[in-house]
Amino acid sequence: MLQRLKTLRRYPSAIIGIAVLAMLVIVSIYAVIAIPYGEAIRLWRGGPGVWDDNPRNAAPVWFDWFTSDALPRTIIVSTADAGVKRVEPIGGGKNRVEITLPFTYNYDRFPNELILRSEAVSESSTRTRFSVFWRTPAGEMVPLATDRAMRATDSYYISQDLNVSSKLPAGAVRPEVGLFSDYAVSAPEKERTPVKGEYAVVIQTEIPEGADYNARLVVYGTVHGVAGTDHRRRDLTVALLWGAPLALVFGLVAAVGSSLITFVLSGIGTWYGGALDALFERLTEITMIIPFYPVLIMIGQFYNRSLWIMLGVTIALSIFGAAMKTYRAMFLQAKEAPYIEAARAYGAGNMRIVFRYLLPRIVPVLLPTFVTMVPSFVFLEASISVLGLGDPVLPTWGKIINDAQTNDALYKGMYYWVVEPAVLLMVTGFAFSMLGYALDRVFNPKLRTV
Amino acid sequence: MRANLLQLVRYSIVKAIMLGIALVIALYLTILIVNMGGRLDEVRKAEISFAVSQAVLADPGNAGVPPSELKKQIDARTEIEFRRLGLDKPFLIRSFNYLTTAMSLSLGRAEQLVSDSGSRLVRLIILERLPATLVLFGTANLLIFFTTLWAGLALSRHYGSWVDRLVVTLAPTSAAPGWFYGIFLILIFAAALGVLPWGGMVDAPPPTTTLGYAASVLRHMILPTLAMFLSAFFSSVYARRTFFLIYASEDYVDLAKAKGLPSRTIQNRYILRPTLPTIITSFLLMIIAMWMGAIILETVFNWPGLGRLYMQAVNINDTPTIVGVMVIYGYLLAISVFLLEFIYAIVDPRVRIGAGAKKGV
Secondary structure, three states: OHHHHHHHHHOHHHHHHHHHHHHHHHHHHHHHHHOOHHHHHHHHHOOOOOOOOOOOOOEOHHHHHHOOOOOOOOEEEEOOOOOEEEEEEEEOOEEEEEEEEEEEEOOOOOOOEEEEEEEEEOOOOOOOEEEEEEEOOOOOEEEEEEEEEOOOEEEEEHHHOHHHHHOOOOOOOOHHHHHHOOOOOOOOHHHOOOOOEEEEEEEEEEEEOOOEEEEEEEEEOOEOOOOOEOOOOOEHHHHHHHHHHHHHHHHHHHHHHHHHHHHHHHHHHHHHOHHHHHHHHHHHHHHHHOOHHHHHHHHHHHOOOOHHHHHHHHHHHHHOOHHHHHHHHHHHHHHOOHHHHHHHHOOOOHHHHHHHHHHHHHHHHHHHHHHHHHHHHHHHHHHHHHHHHOOOOOOOHHHHHHHHHHOOOOOOOOHHHHHHHHHHHHHHHHHHHHHHHHHHHHHOHHHHOO | OHHHHHHHHHHHHHHHHHHHHHHHHHHHHHHHHHOHHHHHHHHHHHHHHHHHHHHHHHOHHHOOOOHHHHHHHHHHHHHHHHHHHOOOOOHHHHHHHHHHHHHOOOOOEOOOOOOOOOOOEHHHHHHHHHHHHHHHHHHHHHHHHHHHHHHHHHHHHOOOOHHHHHHHHHHHHHHOOHHHHHHHHHHHHHHHOOOOOOOOOOOOOOOOOHHHHHHHHHHHHHHHHHHHHHHHHHHHHHHHHHHHHHHHOOHHHHHHHHOOOOHHHHHHHHHHHHHHHHHHHHHHHHHHHHHHHHHHHHHHHOOOOHHHHHHHHHHOOOHHHHHHHHHHHHHHHHHHHHHHHHHHHHHOHHHHHHHHHOOOO
8 A cells, every 4th residue: 555655756746736735734734823713713704993904905916016007005104103293282271283194105006095093082072173184295285174073083084085076186086096196187087197206194183181182094005915805805815824724624524524434334334235235225315316515505594604514514415425336336346355255254253344354445446536525525615605605704715706706806807806716726626636636546457557 | 138128127116216215305304404494484474474564554544543453453464374375384294295296396386586477486487497507508518428428539549649648637627616617717708808798698688589699698608618618528538538448458359459340340339339338327427416516607607597596596595496496406316316227227237136136145
């Protein structure tokens, strides 16, 4: 057996397969250590405060390499770093605060979104008001909001402010496009390019003495991270990393679970024969008639969508699958072999014969089919997810594809969103499959010559 | 010969009865799952009483009616609605009613889904969708069957050529299912190049001429067919070719070659004929797998077939339609399995003798 495994070295496809699988295992171990299970679920659920500073639907940063344009990254300026805060008392127990948040914009495309987040620490119950100005590189001051009522934690979505749109240069519709383009030129949005230079957001307010006020401007880029982000600002790297261990575990456990149980049961059934064998045969027939995918979909819809429940159902439904018939035919042949008779003659017990003599004989045939079975289970999980019945909390590759599909990623040109998980799925599937085919040739003597 | 035939007939009848029983059990399990063992009824009852009370309260004719009167009215109408849907009987009785309607293929009435012609009959809804599935999967399967057979034969003759090595190298690509290639095909041909439609079965609005309609359907069929083809082609050709190579090394083929028979005769009579039953069985197994894969492929390509109907029904908990589609799948699977057994029995006499002699051993 080991001798035969060594001959695998002669098959380049087997070596590639093993190398890719080793890499996937390393990535999985890294993912599980770097982002623990609970943390992965928390990150993927998102919610306030988790992904606030990430742009929506941003492409990966390496998209830069394919265009001559510099694609905008996310710029964050706050009073804690580059921002300048000027406080001067104006009497009457009040302070005038002016915050300037300067930043340099050197990119060839418009940003994705503009949000000004501010936080006020104040004892007073009356709401203070603040005004926001936009300073262009030419030094012009464009008022964005005047006397805006301030909440304790305030998010001013500049990109969605209809008042801003009305002050924009002719032709620009979206505030983030208008604010970054030349005011003198009147051109439709598509023909505009951003003006590079020093911009700033200036915030003026009057707050009671003893109170504090801080602001933070986020200019969202159109590229972010190694993998990009999705419609909920989540960084796709989390799901791409965590998809690896989940896919491997699902594929391997389903394949081991179903093939091993099927293997042992069919060995026992064939050996004892009679009623047990007949029962297994009938169960196989019933399982073959139960439509597998539809049942899995029904269970996902009506009972539970947990990945682990799906795994259990998958194993349960494939125990008495078509493989049972193949194994049975092999065992029926092996049962008549002289060495089994010899074992019987020396008085070996039934179970001893089954586990020591009957089952090991078929293992060489089992191993390649087992390895080629793994990708079908990996893709099964993806299929269920693509139908929208994936695990609600776990980040899997199939779920990314599902998110992309439901948000029309391909239609909107966000190819990375579909291609990244799809390529990973493909690499995993092909690695197992290549190894399986090579194993098949090693262990199947009939194939070795051809 | 006659004894042989008798044996075959007896074997087939026994198998048919066994499969029939298996079908009944499988469908009953389906009905139990769909109704969540009867728990779905509670959900439906709550939905019905809510809808009825809303309708009664919104009725302008009931403006001055006292609340107690209204309650009576609501209860009475809910009761009628329960009786109409058979919800007043215990689930166990209804589950067997479901089973008989399912087995007899009358399939009953859908709760919410409506066919394009406006009918609520599940049978009509399914019949409306079935042709779409059959056209797509029939075309794809026939195409795959004949091309792989032809390519397998050709490669087994040119064993070791670069094409042969290429197919062997590409065989693992079949690990990915059809819908997966479908996504890539949509990306390339619909999103990036814009030459083929994204999905669906026919342009909107549909062409008025028959010829234009057929052309439009054909254009929409290219990508899904290609997706299925890509996912099945290389591994099938590899399997065929290997199989033919093994059979080509049999002694009787060598003998035929020694006799100087033309290679076409050798191929047709000595290689193809003995292997054909096995090829047909593997083809049937592939069809079974594709019936199931249809659900996802049709969802990805927005193809208005049985698979999409199933997903629509599942998403709105339309029990009769779900059971109806499952019944069709169940029957198709049972027939396919029966054909499998039948072909095995014809090819391999050991199978039918084994069935009769098992008890004697």
